[in-house]
Amino acid sequence: MKSVLLKNEQKLLYGLANPLPVMEHFYTLQGEGVYSGNPAYFIRLAGCDVGCHWCDVKESWQYDETQMQEVEILAKTASESGTNIVVITGGEPSIYDLSLLTQACHRYGLRTHIETAGVHPLKGAFDWVCLSPKKFIPPLQDYYAIANELKIIVYNKSDFHWAEQHAAPCSDKTTLLLQAEWGQKEKMYPLITNYILQNPQWKLSLQTHKYLEIP
Ligand code: SF4
Numbered sequence: 001m002k003s004v005l006l007k008n009e010q011k012l013l014y015g016l017a018n019p020l021p022v023m024e025h026f027y028t029l030q031g032e033g034v035y036s037g038n039p040a041y042f043i044r045l046a047g048c049d050v051g052c053h054w055c056d057v058k059e060s061w062q063y064d065e066t067q068m069q070e071v072e073i074l075a076k077t078a079s080e081s082g083t084n085i086v087v088i089t090g091g092e093p094s095i096y097d098l099s100l101l102t103q104a105c106h107r108y109g110l111r112t113h114i115e116t117a118g119v120h121p122l123k124g125a126f127d128w129v130c131l132s133p134k135k136f137i138p139p140l141q142d143y144y145a146i147a148n149e150l151k152i153i154v155y156n157k158s159d160f161h162w163a164e165q166h167a168a169p170c171s172d173k174t175t176l177l178l179q180a181e182w183g184q185k186e187k188m189y190p191l192i193t194n195y196i197l198q199n200p201q202w203k204l205s206l207q208t209h210k211y212l213e214i215p
Contacts, residue, residue, distance in 0.1 A: 019068040021046040023060045027081040031209025033130055034149050034175050035113065040085040042215070043080035043101075048092040050134050054155060054181050059088040060091040073144035076140035086168075089115040094173050098124030133166050144169035151205055154188050155181040162197055167201075179205035 002086035023025075023046040030040040046063035048055075055061075077084045087106045088098060094116045102112045102124040112194045113128040118139030122129070131147035132138045150170050152163040160178075167176050179195065209215065 014128055017098065018071045018100045018103060020071060020074075020096060020098075021063040021067045021142045022069045022074070023057070023063065023067065024135060025069075025077065026215050028215045029082065029209060029212075030087060031207050032175055032179060032205050033151055034130070035085065035087075036205070037084060039061075039081075039083040040087045040113070041083050041110075042080045042087045042089060043074055044089050045091045045093045045096065047095050048090055048093065048138050049180060050092050050119060051117070052134050052136060054153075054183065059093070071101040071131075074101065075108050075110065077107035078105065079110055084109060085113060086110045087113045087115060092117055092119060094118060094120040094122055096123070102126060118147075121182060122146070125177070131166075135162070139153055139166070141169070144174075145171055147171070147174045149175040149177055149188075151177045151179055153181050154178055154192055155184055156188075157191065160191075161166075163202075176202045177205040178202050179207065182207060182210060 023044045023158060025043045028039050028123050030036055032045060046060050046067055048061045052062045074203050093114055098134065106113045111127040112125065112131065115130045115132060117134045117137065118131050119137045121140060128148050129146050130149045131139060132151040132152055132153065147170055150166060152159065152166060176190045180192060192204060196204060
């Protein structure tokens with residue numbers, strides 16, 4: 001029987017996590033953000049305690065024992081793809097201590113990127129942190145200083161104000177990105193375009209993989 005977080009796997013929450021619950025892992029192009037267009041190996045971890053109503057990967061929230069995978073095998077498989085970038089996403093990957101996974105990736109010469117809502121302390125060695133805050137649980141303050149990119153999903157007009165609230169505590173080096181929620185893209189991209197023209201510290205992020213119909 002599945003549950004959002006398996007009771008007998010509570011040790012995964014704050015202990016060194018190996019194996020990890022994996023929803024899927026695959027080689028594709030990074031579709032979003034600063035690294036858009038780069039080949040990357042995605043490891044989508046299962047489990048999320050955020051619960052966005054517009055979530056497009058709700059199937060990642062739950063998992064069972066059959067999905068547990070050894071970090072060494074995941075890193076080796078990623079390295080055999082030919083890319084030098086591993087993107088660890090979810091679900092919400094900050095639930096887990098990713099030290100062993102990121103160490104294994106580094107041993108194989110892979111860059112470690114994470115896409116996170118920043119709701120739990122970051123555990124692991126990351127070369128790129130994409131912070132994508134969600135409204136239901138705000139990010140921990142520590143994430144603003146380490147975010148290489150801040151990716152705000154724009155669902156409605158009020159989200160521009162919300163985006164600025166998250167941009168304010170970020171470092172000057174953080175790339176600020178606005179991306180429409182996929183279901184609202186026709187309505188929101190014209191507004192996002194206008195907003196960026198008037199606020200050029202922001203850049204556009206498109207979900208290019210969805211336009212290309214690739215994973
Ligand atoms: S944090 Fe990500 S995986 Fe979790 S509910 Fe929100 S969009 Fe979905």
